Amino acid sequence: MDERSLHIVIVGHVDHGKSTLVGRLFHDTGSLPAEKMNEIRRACEELGKPFEFAYIMDNFEEERKKGITIDIAHTFFATPKRRYVIIDAPGHKEFLKNMVSGTSQAEAALLLVDISQGIQEQTLRHCFVLSLLGVRQIAVIVNKMDLVGYSKERFDAVSRDAIAALARFNLAPAYIIPISASAGENVAAKSPISSWYEGPTVLEALDSFEPLKVEEKGLRFPVQDVYEVSGKSVPVGRVEAGRLKPGQEVVVYPGKTKTRITCVMKFMEEGMTEAGTGECVGITAEAALKRGDILADTEPAFITSSVRANIFWMVDQDYRLGLPMVFKCATQEAIGRIDKIYKRFDPATEKTEDDLTVIKPAEVAEVEITLDGMVAIDSFSEIPELGRFVLEHAGTPVAGGIII
Amino acid sequence: MDHLTALENKSIFIIREAYYRFKDIAMLWSVGKDSTTLLWLCRKAFFGKIPFPVIHIDTTYKFPEMYKFRDEYAKKWGLDLIVGRNDGQVEAGMGPGKGTKLDCCNELKTNALKQTIAKHGFKALLLGIRRDEHGIRAKERIFSPRDEQFKWNYEDQPAELWDQYRSTVADDNHCRVHPILHMTEMDIWKYVQRENIPISELYLSKEGKRFRSIGCAPCCNPIDSAASSVDEIVTELETTTTSERAGRAQDKEDAYTMQKLRSLGYM
Numbered sequence: 001m002d003e004r005s006l007h008i009v010i011v012g013h014v015d016h017g018k019s020t021l022v023g024r025l026f027h028d029t030g031s032l033p034a035e036k037m038n039e040i041r042r043a044c045e046e047l048g049k050p051f052e053f054a055y056i057m058d059n060f061e062e063e064r065k066k067g068i069t070i071d072i073a074h075t076f077f078a079t080p081k082r083r084y085v086i087i088d089a090p091g092h093k094e095f096l097k098n099m100v101s102g103t104s105q106a107e108a109a110l111l112l113v114d115i116s117q118g119i120q121e122q123t124l125r126h127c128f129v130l131s132l133l134g135v136r137q138i139a140v141i142v143n144k145m146d147l148v149g150y151s152k153e154r155f156d157a158v159s160r161d162a163i164a165a166l167a168r169f170n171l172a173p174a175y176i177i178p179i180s181a182s183a184g185e186n187v188a189a190k191s192p193i194s195s196w197y198e199g200p201t202v203l204e205a206l207d208s209f210e211p212l213k214v215e216e217k218g219l220r221f222p223v224q225d226v227y228e229v230s231g232k233s234v235p236v237g238r239v240e241a242g243r244l245k246p247g248q249e250v251v252v253y254p255g256k257t258k259t260r261i262t263c264v265m266k267f268m269e270e271g272m273t274e275a276g277t278g279e280c281v282g283i284t285a286e287a288a289l290k291r292g293d294i295l296a297d298t299e300p301a302f303i304t305s306s307v308r309a310n311i312f313w314m315v316d317q318d319y320r321l322g323l324p325m326v327f328k329c330a331t332q333e334a335i336g337r338i339d340k341i342y343k344r345f346d347p348a349t350e351k352t353e354d355d356l357t358v359i360k361p362a363e364v365a366e367v368e369i370t371l372d373g374m375v376a377i378d379s380f381s382e383i384p385e386l387g388r389f390v391l392e393h394a395g396t397p398v399a400g401g402i403i404i
Numbered sequence: 405m406d407h408l409t410a411l412e413n414k415s416i417f418i419i420r421e422a423y424y425r426f427k428d429i430a431m432l433w434s435v436g437k438d439s440t441t442l443l444w445l446c447r448k449a450f451f452g453k454i455p456f457p458v459i460h461i462d463t464t465y466k467f468p469e470m471y472k473f474r475d476e477y478a479k480k481w482g483l484d485l486i487v488g489r490n491d492g493q494v495e496a497g498m499g500p501g502k503g504t505k506l507d508c509c510n511e512l513k514t515n516a517l518k519q520t521i522a523k524h525g526f527k528a529l530l531l532g533i534r535r536d537e538h539g540i541r542a543k544e545r546i547f548s549p550r551d552e553q554f555k556w557n558y559e560d561q562p563a564e565l566w567d568q569y570r571s572t573v574a575d576d577n578h579c580r581v582h583p584i585l586h587m588t589e590m591d592i593w594k595y596v597q598r599e600n601i602p603i604s605e606l607y608l609s610k611e612g613k614r615f616r617s618i619g620c621a622p623c624c625n626p627i628d629s630a631a632s633s634v635d636e637i638v639t640e641l642e643t644t645t646t647s648e649r650a651g652r653a654q655d656k657e658d659a660y661t662m663q664k665l666r667s668l669g670y671m
Binding site: 004005033035036056057059060061062070071073074075076083085097100101105214224225227229234236238266267268276278279280291314326328385388390392395396397400 | 562570588660
């Protein structure tokens, strides 16, 4: 088990059982210490409630009293196959920024659907976020099967709806699994009650997901900072794509000047011959470098001061055309404003709005952003690390964006 | 990339990002295994010389072994060590026997930290908390703002997408930065093992007992254990069913003590 952890986000509409499923998964795989169980028992007794699996994730007093999830929780567990980080996301529209924060870290998703309610507003919104952020490995979990007597007909009907909902955003489920999170059916162990179901349990589905592969691509090394080490100038950063080697000829974007890497280094590691994708290193180079420089050995898709992108608006205030914001992509930063909104819509309804001077909370918009400086960017589908960005206003992240 | 190397790279990226954002930054070092690991990662991030102060919040109730360890490695690693203490409360006799645990932690840790931050004008702190330690910490962001009262507005935390961290702190008192939030207790021990990071002898078994989590002596209980080396601790943790902080008194007064402590500015 030397492989890094697989990050899974749990999404779906309010009260469809996300936190309960995670609690059940932890409980049934013996991943919970005895004190945690006792703590939850005590908390439930104080509130006069039966044992609540969701409390494993919902730890705020407010969350337990109201029976909701406010913010994401990251928890850890392992199967004999590998380690997992499970990110439980809130289902309320008001907490969408938290759900997006969690999903931005995920490689696969479990989408919960309550059998008695079917596809709801947040189910659709969350499907859209998965699609936009490029999370393609999805298992649909049809929960609360106990409420419908484990009916195959009801399950088939909801399955059809789920496939159709995901298809609207160009997604397809790897599995559709009938479960009862509260009763523990088909979560860690196969349920004898739903004998008509022949697919995997939730646990087996997780183990079948694959970590995202590091593909061979052109080098992208955004300079993060420049330190002085033993009297020498040492730019530092993380290799976001490709490989970095001593002796390599690179181009510094967005200025397009050429330079040569003379040394690649880490503390207490002598004689490094290469740094691969994901490694944080220091370098020495012939040219003077600064934060925001992008070192590359293939040309980025766009060297531009005008960015065309899909953005999702995460805060409660509306955006009005022309309001200045800070554009942040890798270590590049520039002041910018949205000059044109091509279209905007609420992913839950997909109805496009006519007023193209404003973007409202939880909406998605296709926009043109004009920056006061040049940046080097790629399309999200080619090099995700240089194809995604955050917009900040007054120090608060207000939107995330994907470069088309 | 293997698991531990992936964790290390994530931490170093966060540490460097924090230092770029905030020149008035310091690291909190409790002398426990987590913040000692964080210290190790900071040394790696800055090629051996940490360019900011390291703060030890001294309640005066720490184990003698901890003070010895602190002074030894502060010297060895050339640290700019600041010892922060709430002298007024210490002199007034505040301690684990007086008032509630919540009062004692709040005065001798949180308020000592407040005084230290005010005195030195720090705008950011690196802290070695981890998501798997406690359900409340599982909800933390990597960059987590605190207001004038040190309050953590946990009901409305800023969005944090990919590796883009919130940059300014106009109205904030300071920003908490958590570079090892993504590590588990087991990750820490395996990393300590791989890197050969020095740790306090209190973690190693003597006469059948060792500490799994260390803090103030009166509020820490040892566990029964024969693990007298880091290798043996790793093996022990693979089979244990108790939680790491089971020996920490302040977590247990009531179900939400940790939430209350943290909302008041506790680590």
